[in-house]
Amino acid sequence: MIDSAVNRDRLHLTMGANMSDRVINMIMLGPSRVGKSSLLATMYRAIGKMKTGFDLTPVDDTQDRLDDAYYNLNRVMEQQVFAPVEDLLKGTMDFIEHRFEVGFHGAKEFDLVFHDFRGGAMMRAGPDLAALREKVARSHVIFNVLDAVALMEVDAVQGDFLNGHDRVCQLLNKTLQAGENYLIVFVLVKCETYVKTASSRERLINRFEERHGAVLRLIEKLNEQNKNVAALLIPAITLGCVEFKEIDQDGNFVFERTRKDFEPREVDQPLRYALHFVLKRFDESRSVWDRLYRWWYGLDKAFLADLSKFAAHRKPDYKKYGGPHLL
């Protein structure tokens, strides 16, 4: 159960009188060093190329931070053999908000906030965990970032430590609410080695479902009761030119550059699914007067047409869980 303050906050955010004041929250969930910030940086880069009436504009210093993260990622990758252990979030902050304005044909529709945090917070009891829980409770889209190497190369105990399967399950169990719709996007990163062939991809998905089974069962259960949770699994190839080599004596995952070119693939897909979900929810939640105004000026149809165009760029063949009607 979430506390009443969080409930009030959620109502305010979703039911604000002035639509442009609205904020939609998303959160990047995953343990330390799993690659949440890297994912966000590469997702933003990839989504930036979308050719629709919608705009996603970073505000404040979001652009700078994401550029730094992206730069650091590339720098690490310049080595032949590397272990991406450096935290991409600078400073001592545990939580950070990456804020974007979402507009349609030049007019701002709402603010989109990505809540990012040091992964350690998820795994430790105390104030950080409480804060995290509060942020999860505010979010309608949850990116659960999972390390594919940790899924495939280490045992279940170590895997749980690295991917926080149990902790994610506990967090979601305590925060997801009936009456609210959610999208959970499981993003598998560092998965280049495991998605080369159909059979290796299948092994990867099987291992995900095995290790993350408790979360999936929770989704199925909530969906049976409230039909309000959709989820999908996206293996995101953030680099495309690396190959997992081994785990070194210190437990670091060691990667090697291959002769392939740097070519991220499907990195835009998590954000594309997420934006589509929130845009649709946002559109459905407009007030009567707003609907009437938009109908009068023909904006409603244009919005839906562009939303449909935006949706068409989503790849359909991801493994889905929960309620497909929400996607």
Added chain:
Amino acid sequence: MSNLRHFIERVLVKRQAQKPKLEAVQQDLRDLGQQLEHLRGLAAETSTSNDAPPDLRQRTAALAAGITSLESQVNDGIARTANLLARFAKNTINIGVAGKARQGKSTILQAISGLDNRVIPTSDGLPCTGAKSRILHRTDDPHAEVEYYKTEEFVREIVHAYYEELKLPNLPATLDEFERSLPPKPNFEKPEEHAVYEKLKDLHAGLGAYRPYLSRQSQRITLDEVRDYVSQEDGRKRYLAVRCANIHVPFPNGDVSGLAIVDLPGLGEIAKGHSEKLVTSLQREVDAIVLVKLPSDTGDDWFAADIKVFNEVKKAVPELDLSDWLFVVLNVKQDGSNARQVEILKGRPLHIGSSPRLLAVNCLQAETVRQGVFMEVLRHLEENLERIDKRQTSVLAAYLTNLAGEAAALVQPVWDYFQQDTAGTGDFQKFGELFRSFRMRLRTNLDELTDEYRQLVRNKGMAKEFGAAVDEACDAAKTSVPVPPPDDLKGRFHDLGGWKAAVTEELHHLRSHLTHCLADILDRRLGQMVEEVRRKIMARLMADPLGRVLPQELREEVDPRRQLEAFRQLLDKDGQPTLHAGVSYLLSFSFSYQSHFHHRVREAMDPLDPMAIREEGEDDPVIAIAPREDTAQCVEEVGRGLRSFYERVVWSVRQRLHQEMENDPMRAIFSMVEETRDRLVRAREVERQWEWLLYPCRAEIWPDEFNRFAVASARRQEWQSGIEAVRRYAGKLRSASA
């Protein structure tokens, strides 16, 4: 008589057929004799042993007393069988001709054989023929073969016969000893002993003349020379060295192949050794005897000397009636002067319980001899020889049957004693108690061990050990990446004409190296793990008291396989099949990388296999490693690519072994422990097999408990096996006699 030759052949064939049976009987008798000797020793020990029960002592003493008599019967049986065997083994039918000097023996031999005085000397004085001769029918190449005594044979059979007859001291062991000196003449009581001593003196004095012939090979001579070898006339001494002269001549009475006439010297002679040989000849060699007697024309009778001769013949082969094989030829003088005496003798009863056939002929008339003696004897043999052979066989069979019965009866009381099992009853009860305790302890021991390993499987107990072995193997494989140095790699590039071929070859080398590293280290470690479990099983299996069945030097043996092997050798594959199979299973259990793991991790090595069939999307290592620019300058890049693929494969293999197979050794070892436990203590009938195994060695296993039983038990076992052997041979003799 026209079928005489066929008749002889038939008889000889029938006799030959009896040989194997008689030989077997002879061996059985010898074995029986040995067993009786063994029982005699056993009886002596038991009957004087204080710890033997009085009843047993009494029975074994009685048995010992009976054995002496039985042994003499066995020896007699052996002699009888030997005689019959010798008789049946001959390849001729023999007619012996005997007679004292000047009775006409040589004349008869001449008449039958057609030989004359040159070969068969006749004499009016002393015995003329000194050596035995055998005349055989042969139509071509008349000649003779002389067989000589071997020196030691001569000393034993001739010289010793004199010494023993005269009871002389210093029996010579060799001919040299005999030659050196002759004991001085004692004061003989009997007059004939003086004559015998004189004969011995002659033998001694003439040694220089006949000695060169002793131990010579058989010698072929002409008929003209025969006389020099067999006659003792004119001071000839050579005959003393002759054992037998075989004279081959054509008989005047047609084809009598297979027939031999044996000149039997020694009848009534003073010379020693000859009469013994005569008896032997009668028993083994002669099928009919022609005894020549020249009745005196001044009056004659059957004198004591004649009766003695008849008795000697009867004694030699008692089962035959004299009429079956003895023909007395009463020699009618040429002038008929003794014709009256011949008639009188023919009509006078002998009163010896059995009568020989009496034939009256004039020995100087050759044709009369041939018709009246030779043909008469042949006719008799034709009509009776097979019956006589049967009679001799059946008499021997009856003897053996009786002997077998007596042997069985003799050992029966002792057998009965042990059948009551008085020694074994308490023993077996005690064994039963101890065995039950042993069985329970063994079962508990092995159950505990099985549970221990079951827990280990549950807790993945040995996974860490195997995991360490996997890491060791993979680290070794990774440390020694066999990618050639750049110059060598360049060489391959040039030799093979490009990077694709060079990379292909190097990938094969890398894969082979990895497999070798894994097999080498994992097999060693797996072997150690299995050995450790074997050791634990053996420690529980061979814990006291069972360990005492092993030889002393193996009880503290570190290598469990040697202990197991020694234990298996104690098991009878037929008697304890389940135990034997269980121990064999434990001994042969093996678990290796090649047999259990390699095929399962092989797929992970596909990146090092240029030939592997790949899925869509999967990297082809040759394409991935071989540079786009096919130049030698790219050697570093190729080396890096090979190393990179190799290291990634090492990781994959390591992961697969860890994640999918880490518990396999544990499971396999658990199954080995459980299977061993099941086979050794759980299987049907295995308890009985343990019982059969332990009972015979109970004294070794539980020495404190069975010391008091051990002596009795060993004695009982020895007696039973000895008696069983006697009963077995007796049974065989009885069967052979049937």
